[in-house]
Structures are given as C-alpha cells and as structure tokens.
Amino acid sequence: xxxxxxxxxxxxxxxxAALVDVPSVSxxxxxxxxxxxxxxxxxARHLEVVRSGNAVLAxxxxxxPTRVVLAGHLDTVPINNNLPVRRTGAGADLVLHGCGxxxxxxxxxxxxxxxxxxxxxxxxxxxxxxxxxxxxAARNGLTRIERELSDWLTGDLAVVCEPSNAVVxxxxxxxxxxxxxxxxxxxxxxxxxxxxxxxxAAGEVLRRLAEYEPRQVEIDxxxxxxxxxxxxxxxxxxxxxxxxxxxxxVNHRFAPDRSPxxxxxxxxxxxxxxxxxxxxxxxxxxxxxxHQVARDFVRAAGGQPVAKLGWTDVARFAxxxxxxxxxxxxxxxxxxxxxxxxxxxxIRRCAEVLTQxxx
Amino acid sequence: xxxxxxxxxxxxxxxxAALVDVPSVSxxxxxxxxxxxxxxxxxARHLEVVRSGNAVLAxxxxxxPTRVVLAGHLDTVPINNNLPVRRTGAGADLVLHGCGxxxxxxxxxxxxxxxxxxxxxxxxxxxxxxxxxxxxAARNGLTRIERELSDWLTGDLAVVCEPSNAVVxxxxxxxxxxxxxxxxxxxxxxxxxxxxxxxxAAGEVLRRLAEYEPRQVEIDxxxxxxxxxxxxxxxxxxxxxxxxxxxxxVNHRFAPDRSPxxxxxxxxxxxxxxxxxxxxxxxxxxxxxxHQVARDFVRAAGGQPVAKLGWTDVARFAxxxxxxxxxxxxxxxxxxxxxxxxxxxxIRRCAEVLTQxxx
Numbered sequence: 259x260x261x262x263x264x265x266x267x268x269x270x271x272x273x274x275a276a277l278v279d280v281p282s283v284s285x286x287x288x289x290x291x292x293x294x295x296x297x298x299x300x301x302a303r304h305l306e307v308v309r310s311g312n313a314v315l316a317x318x319x320x321x322x323p324t325r326v327v328l329a330g331h332l333d334t335v336p337i338n339n340n341l342p343v344r345r346t347g348a349g350a351d352l353v354l355h356g357c358g359x360x361x362x363x364x365x366x367x368x369x370x371x372x373x374x375x376x377x378x379x380x381x382x383x384x385x386x387x388x389x390x391x392x393x394x395a396a397r398n399g400l401t402r403i404e405r406e407l408s409d410w411l412t413g414d415l416a417v418v419c420e421p422s423n424a425v426v427x428x429x430x431x432x433x434x435x436x437x438x439x440x441x442x443x444x445x446x447x448x449x450x451x452x453x454x455x456x457x458x459a460a461g462e463v464l465r466r467l468a469e470y471e472p473r474q475v476e477i478d479x480x481x482x483x484x485x486x487x488x489x490x491x492x493x494x495x496x497x498x499x500x501x502x503x504x505x506x507x508v509n510h511r512f513a514p515d516r517s518p519x520x521x522x523x524x525x526x527x528x529x530x531x532x533x534x535x536x537x538x539x540x541x542x543x544x545x546x547x548x549h550q551v552a553r554d555f556v557r558a559a560g561g562q563p564v565a566k567l568g569w570t571d572v573a574r575f576a577x578x579x580x581x582x583x584x585x586x587x588x589x590x591x592x593x594x595x596x597x598x599x600x601x602x603x604x605i606r607r608c609a610e611v612l613t614q615x616x617x
Numbered sequence: 618x619x620x621x622x623x624x625x626x627x628x629x630x631x632x633x634a635a636l637v638d639v640p641s642v643s644x645x646x647x648x649x650x651x652x653x654x655x656x657x658x659x660x661a662r663h664l665e666v667v668r669s670g671n672a673v674l675a676x677x678x679x680x681x682p683t684r685v686v687l688a689g690h691l692d693t694v695p696i697n698n699n700l701p702v703r704r705t706g707a708g709a710d711l712v713l714h715g716c717g718x719x720x721x722x723x724x725x726x727x728x729x730x731x732x733x734x735x736x737x738x739x740x741x742x743x744x745x746x747x748x749x750x751x752x753x754a755a756r757n758g759l760t761r762i763e764r765e766l767s768d769w770l771t772g773d774l775a776v777v778c779e780p781s782n783a784v785v786x787x788x789x790x791x792x793x794x795x796x797x798x799x800x801x802x803x804x805x806x807x808x809x810x811x812x813x814x815x816x817x818a819a820g821e822v823l824r825r826l827a828e829y830e831p832r833q834v835e836i837d838x839x840x841x842x843x844x845x846x847x848x849x850x851x852x853x854x855x856x857x858x859x860x861x862x863x864x865x866x867v868n869h870r871f872a873p874d875r876s877p878x879x880x881x882x883x884x885x886x887x888x889x890x891x892x893x894x895x896x897x898x899x900x901x902x903x904x905x906x907x908h909q910v911a912r913d914f915v916r917a918a919g920g921q922p923v924a925k926l927g928w929t930d931v932a933r934f935a936x937x938x939x940x941x942x943x944x945x946x947x948x949x950x951x952x953x954x955x956x957x958x959x960x961x962x963x964i965r966r967c968a969e970v971l972t973q974x975x976x
Binding site: 431433435447448449450451453455457458459460461462463464465467468472483485486487488489490491492493494495496497498499500501504506507509511538 | 812826831858868870897
C-alpha cells in the first residue's frame, strides 16, 4: 500500500481536499488512517502517536494544567458518485464538493493542521481520529477506545469537529422512542357494533400529538427546541375485521435539563390512559459551558453558542464527564447528502479559532 | 374411489351427519361431489343432473310457470381437529358438531332431501351444489357456472341455504374499502418543526370515524345496520423522520338502498379534504321481497324476514336479477370456528318449510 503524503502545516483547505480523495467508507478507513498516522509521526514530532485499529490517537504531554480533547471520525457514508473532490468558486468563495467534505474531513483537516502547528499550546492537546462513526454504535471506534484506551479520552473540554457552520454548538438533546398502544375488541365489520375499534381509539393519541406544544428551554445561553413526533403507526387485522390493536411509535427529543427518567415520566403524563412502552433512548448532554476552559473556547469562537440539534458523540464525552462542544466547518444539514460540500472560508475560520484558543 | 351411499329421502339430520363425514375442504370436494351426483342420479330420477368440475347441478323440467333455484356450497374451511361428526343431546335437543356442520352441510342436506322428495313441486326447482365458496371469488364454482352454464342460474327466486338460524334473511349490504391518505413533509425529528407530520394529520380522519353515526335503514321490512370501520392504518418512514404519508383503510358496509356510486359519494363527503381512493367494492342486494314467489316463501317460513349482515352469494343471484334470500339451519356466527355446530331442530324446520313452500 502506498501511503499518501499529507502536508499538515501548509493549508487546511488543500489538506481537506487531499483527505477527501482518500475514500474511507466505514470499515474501509485503513488507507486514510495510515496516511494520517504517517503524517503525524513525521510532521508532528512533539506528539505521542498511537494506532488503534483504523483509529489514530495523538497527544502532547507538556504537563499543562488543562487538557483539550479534539475528536473527528475518519469514515464517511457510502460514496454516491461524488468523488473525487470538485471545486467551485475561488478565493474567499471557494467551495469543496464531494463525499466526506462536510462530514467530516474538513473538521479532520482542521484538527491535523492544529496538531502539526500548535507545538507550544497552553493546554495539553489530545487528537482522536476514529473509525466507524457512521454505522451502529457497537462498531464505533470511540466505543473501542473508551474500553481499551480510556486515558486518551480524559481532559477538561472535548471539541468534536463535526460540521456546525463554524459556530459553537453545545450539549445535545436526548432522544427517546416509545410505543403508545390502544386496545379494542375484534368483530366482523358486517357487525362492527359488536367490536371496539382500536384504530379509532388511536385518534385521541394523534390529537394529543398534534396539539402538543414542545418546550423551548435555554441552558447556558443555548436554546433547545424539544419535539414530539409520531414516526410510525400500525394497526389492522384483515380487510373485514374490526382491529383490536393499534400502535403509535413516538420519537421525543428532550432538552438536556431532563433526565431520561424525567422525559419518560413526561410522556406517560402526555399519554395518560394509554399503554406506553419505552423502545429506546439516549440521554442528552448538558452544554457544560460554565467551565473555564469551555468559556474560553466560546470566547475564542467569538459568538453565542447554539444548541446542538442532533445527537452526536458530543453526548459520549459529556457522559464521560467532560464539557463537550461541537465546532466544525460546514452545514450539518448537508451531511449524508450526495450534494455535500464545505466552504473553504469555514475551514479557514475553524483553523483560526482553534489556533487562537490553544495559544 | 368408493362412492359413499347417501340416503336422501330418509332423514335430513342423519344426511347432514353423513355429508359432514366426507371431508371437502375447498379444492378437495371430489369425493363429496361424486357421492352427491351418484345419490341424485339414483334417488331423484325426476331430475336432470349435470356435473361441472366439483359442482353438481340438478333440475326439474315440468314446465311450471315459476322456478326456484336453491344453492349451497359443498366445500368447507380447513378441518381444525373437528372431524368426524360428534353428537350431543338427543331428540329435539340433538346437536351435530364438526367441520362443515353449520357452514353448510346442514343446508346441503336440506336441499338434497328436498331434491329427492319433492317429486311434484308447484315450482320448477333447480339445485346447485358448488365448490370453492370459501376461497377467492375467481375460484368460486358459481363464477364458473355463471360463465359456462348460465341457464342453470335463472328463475324467479333464489334461496341460498347458508346458515341463518332458520329465519329468512333477505338482501345483503354492500361492502366497499377505501383508503384515506394524509400527506405531510419529511424532516429530521431533531428539527421536527421543519416538517409536517402526516400521522398527526390522520388524527382528524380517525376522529370522524369514531364520531360517525351509521344509518339504520328499513327496506321491505328488513332492518339494515350500516358500518364504517378503519381496518388498517399505516404510516412511518424511519424512527427519526417526520413521516410524509399516512394511509387509513376503511371498510364501509352500506344498505342496499345505496348504489356503490352513492356509497362512494357518501364516503367522499365524510372524508372531505382528504385523498380518498376506492380499493374494492361489492354492491349490496335489495331484499326483493315484493315479488310474489318471494312473498310466498316468506309466508311459508312463517316470520318476519331480517336483513342479511354479511355478504354472501345471495348478492350474486340478485345481480343476475333474481330476488334472492338466505335460509338455512344454524347460527352463522359459528361459521369458520372450530366449535361450529348445528341444532337438529333447525335442520328439520328448514326441511319442513321448504317442503311446504314447494307443494
């Protein structure tokens, strides 16, 4: 295998393009991991470098009083006829298009640039480039690192460089799926009055959903917009039978000031009178912006942090006890689309903010 | 194949038991059809007998001014550990239990008894013993007979001997299935407010169903109870997506004073504002009890006719222009149950009523 030579210090925009042109669909990150490892070992000699599967870990050991962990995944969703990288515009308007541009090789490039250039940072720095973020949690490289190399995930602030339009996104909402079940009594539809129609009974469940007013909560200056959405409805026995069961599956997104237990209690209240079962859940993560290092980072990013809407590995770091933020180039709503792209200006800005923050 | 000897003239109750003990699940009626054909040819020499597949047709050709068609299917639903026939009680309280007792070998026995004993009827008589009534309409023996031997289905009154508790059931309701569709706009549930939830929108459809007051209509002295029941609901894209479509399938049972077109127009009114599509329909059948032969039959049965609730081959005869009634021994709600059974008293009564009517 020929290992691509990456120039980490020169230009994070060109570095992004170079990373994009090494395909790395989940499970096939070996070539990219090798290039990253080789570049770090040769161009960032102040770092301790470790390889773990298709993940590459690097850190300073300067004995600084504080440590910042930066994390980015190397894998992408499947290529969709959108490689190699394509450029439009120029200068301040340059945009890179292609698989992985926004999710999240631009963020990886910013991290690699910082790893090579921040040779005397005021915080100790840990860089985590990991594999298999785009697939099930059990395969996620961070799960393995947490199990086998947990001391690499400790520090005072975690910055996950997923796309956030180069704005600090803090914390994330929890998500819970529940089923709400109605019961009835079967009968032949020719004698429908002998039965009780469970689908008709679900009308009241849907009415409560339609009328639900989601909370909007401000925490550490971040606005969280909750949600309660039916994502599935199923009922019916046969074309001539009054159905005796109907199940509505509801997805609740809840602000991180609520624990999963509190969120569940809330749903049981909303759907009082119905059989409610929790199908799956993931806790939210408080923004944690009251910590000094986090405050410094928000100041360096020069703006008001906003709430993270989706659920990312930010929550994983929060669960480990680190204040964790999301900060990276590009628009997150373009992730996983064939048209994903990232503005060069975002890449430059993120690199500048991080450089300023660590010096 | 040994053909069972049936004694048609002796006792319709014992004849029922003998028919029940010849298994005849849909598609496997050959042995029973052979026994019926053989018995008719040897014990009812006044009849013209024709075999069509596993159907047996027999008729008088006395040149009477009126003709009555009696119809019964020979097949049963699958045997469910409920053969051979079992007896409980005795005398007036004798009950026959087992697959096909009520649906509808008791009716077949009454017809066979009449075929053998009514050697000088005042109406010409046609007897149709047919196959595959319990499966899809395309396999139904009557469909084939209608196509190939249509003159066997003409007359002034059709009596279908399906179970009716030995009471005249007249006409039948129409049935129509429609889908009612709601549309919305997909979005990630983390940003649910950017979408429009089609499942929530279906709440109003279910509310209208729950509040619907079905008509009850009297026609020719028969009371028809309409119905409108959701029989299926389906919606959902993925566990984290606001769904953009939801489909409620609704079964409408409508009294025979409404044509299918009128019933459809009614449903479009009930679900105004939604996309309504007709999935399938079968017209109802007016009782047709104003015709003289039908009036005579109702008088012979000695009582008030009642509306047929389900949809049976009565509607098929009505569509051919014959007034058609349902009249047979046993409780129709036991049909297709493992516990099906028929009282001997019902069998005797039906045989007496028919004998009186044709003499």
